[in-house]
Amino acid sequence: MFARRTEFLKASEVRELLKLSDSDEIISFGGGLPAEESFPVxxxxxxxxxxxxxxxxxxxxxxxxxxxxxxxxxxxxxxxxxxxxxxxxxxxxxxxxxxxxxxxxxxxxxxxxxxxxxxxxxxxxxxxxxxxxxxxxxxxxxxxxxxxxxxxxxxxxxxxxxxxxxxxxxxxxxxxxxxxxxxxxxxxxxxxxxxxxxxxxxxxxxxxxxxxxxxxxxxxxxxxxxxxxxxxxxxxxxxxxxxxxxxxxxxxxxxxxxxxxxxxxxxxxxxxxxxxxxxYDIKEHLKSNIEIYKSRRDTMLDTIERTFPKEVEYTRPEGGMFLWVTLPESINTKELLVKSLKRGVAFVQGSAFFPNGGHENTMRLNFSGVREDKIRKGISILGEILKEEIDK
Missing domain, CATH: 3.40.640.10 (Type I PLP-dependent aspartate aminotransferase-like (Major domain))
Incomplete structure (x- = not known):
């Protein structure tokens, strides 16, 4: 009944899992959300x-x-x-x-x-x-x-x-x-x-x-x-x-x-x-946004440095909204996401960003849309989970 291209219109496993993060009880690093405080209401x-x-x-x-x-x-x-x-x-x-x-x-x-x-x-x-x-x-x-x-x-x-x-x-x-x-x-x-x-x-x-x-x-x-x-x-x-x-x-x-x-x-x-x-002065507006995002980036990097195992690699972006984490190859972030959600933290598994598949040991973290207190708490929880996985 449907065109062949509808084969690609399957619900994303990532998005289905992240639906669970649409709750005040979940600290979500999954979305690509700008800071709501920056909106010129x-x-x-x-x-x-x-x-x-x-x-x-x-x-x-x-x-x-x-x-x-x-x-x-x-x-x-x-x-x-x-x-x-x-x-x-x-x-x-x-x-x-x-x-x-x-x-x-x-x-x-x-x-x-x-x-x-x-x-x-x-x-x-x-x-x-x-x-x-x-x-x-x-x-x-x-x-x-x-x-x-x-x-x-x-x-x-x-x-x-x-x-x-x-x-x-x-x-x-x-x-x-x-x-x-x-x-x-x-x-x-x-x-x-x-x-x-x-x-x-x-x-x-x-x-x-x-x-x-x-x-x-x-x-x-x-x-x-x-x-x-x-x-x-x-x-x-x-x-x-x-x-x-x-x-x-x-x-x-x-x-x-x-x-x-x-x-x-x-x-x-x-x-x-x-x-x-x-x-309005868009440059002043952007200056305010950048101050928010830079502070949140710094908070995330500082917490990662203190709480993630030394085997974990990550990028240090000079702008934008995301950083990228590469884990030991023995860790599958699809399985890790399920465990993480049970502990109240969400992220996006990195394999979704590779059109030809693979790279199951990667993840994307968003810092722009998360308050600093939640960044500290959520990243610390992720650090605990990663230590448990690596120490297995």
Whole structure:
């Protein structure tokens, strides 16, 4: 009765387990949640009233698929600050950056095509791409991010490559950041091998060391980088406002697929985001967010250092929302998660972030959405459980 692609629409074991963590009794490091204290509730209340008074009917009417003109102009300015020279015609407003990934799959993928991606990579990108029956070629990572030499090896040893999918800034799930030198090198590789790059950049503004790096797209000289981002991490996630920045030829294809999906993104929410950027100082807002996230990152790292066994390895992110833990190979985090939930702590098992499977001894921990007292308590409990497992 159903299409073959519905084979991939199975409930995630991870998400089914994490449903149990939706309780005040569970300390959850599982979600990718921004800090609720950072949401501009009062400002948005005022903005909503202003929009309804000034443009009530317009805000409730159908709108163009490309998105609110004022918001696209704001995004052009944001791109300029990052060294990306573009125009409103190269911007498409999407229902979160997740829709950008879905439109990418629809526009580019045929069955049997190859996607190059980091190993590990973003779980929801895997889920967006899989219904189109691609193959995944995973690229090695180290502390400087994706390894260019392995990227070249995978390009030369795979056929029907459609694009490289990468999260260069504070990657989900590892928290790693691609170095400046590698950004330049990967842009050169893309030109040499005529490779399309999907640059997913939701976390670039959450920089703890005041050392922001230019996006891959800023080094793009041939229109090969499709830049996907969102306001979910800078303003709030519930509005579901993201965007794609790409050459107009590509944007036109995305628009056609979007029209068959949702016609246009929530127009009232687009007007709210635009007005927020016009009226308030986003840099001050981000500064406050970063202070919260950095403090929580520090608390998590300090507690891990004090309570985790010495056999455990982990990343030390300089921004973003996550860190990555690698355990001795004898430990299976799927089994560990069941035990951990019984003790009141949740995380995401790392195997879910590898499209070709394996790596059962890894986990992702989120620090941005958890208060510091709960971070100390939850990480200490995890440390106790890990010691018990290693001492078996």
């Amino acid at each position: 009062g400002e948005m209340r005022e903005i909503c009233n202003q929009i309804l008074e000034e443009s009530g009917v317009k805000s409730m009417q159908y709108a163009i698929s490309e998105g609110h003109a004022g918001l696209r102009n704001i995004i052009v300015k944001l791109m300029e600050e990052k060294g990306i020279h573009t125009s409103p015609d190269d911007i498409l407003i999407t229902s979160g950056s997740q829709q950008g990934l879905d439109l990418t799959a629809k526009a580019f993928l045929d069955e049997g095509d190859t996607i190059l991606c980091e190993s590990p990579t973003y779980l929801s990108a895997i889920n967006a791409f899989k219904p189109f029956y691609p193959r995944f070629a995973e690229i090695d990572m180290d502390e400087e991010g994706l390894v260019p030499e392995d990227l070249i090896r995978k390009i030369e040893s795979n056929s029907r490559i459609k694009f490289l999918y990468t999260v260069p800034d504070y990657q989900n799930p590892t928290g790693r950041r691609l170095s400046l030198e590698r950004r330049k090198e990967i842009a050169e590789i893309a030109n040499k091998y005529k490779l399309i790059i999907i640059e997913d950049s939701p976390y670039s503004e959450l920089c703890f060391d005041n050392r922001k790096l230019p996006p891959l797209k800023s080094f793009d000289t041939q229109g090969r980088v499709i830049y996907v981002s969102t306001f979910s991490k800078t303003v709030c996630p519930g509005y579901r406002i993201g965007w794609v920045c790409a050459p107009q030829e590509i944007i036109n294809k995305y628009v056609l697929f979007k029209q068959g999906t949702d016609i246009h993104t929530n127009f009232f929410a687009q007007m709210q985001i635009a007005r927020y950027y016009e009226k």
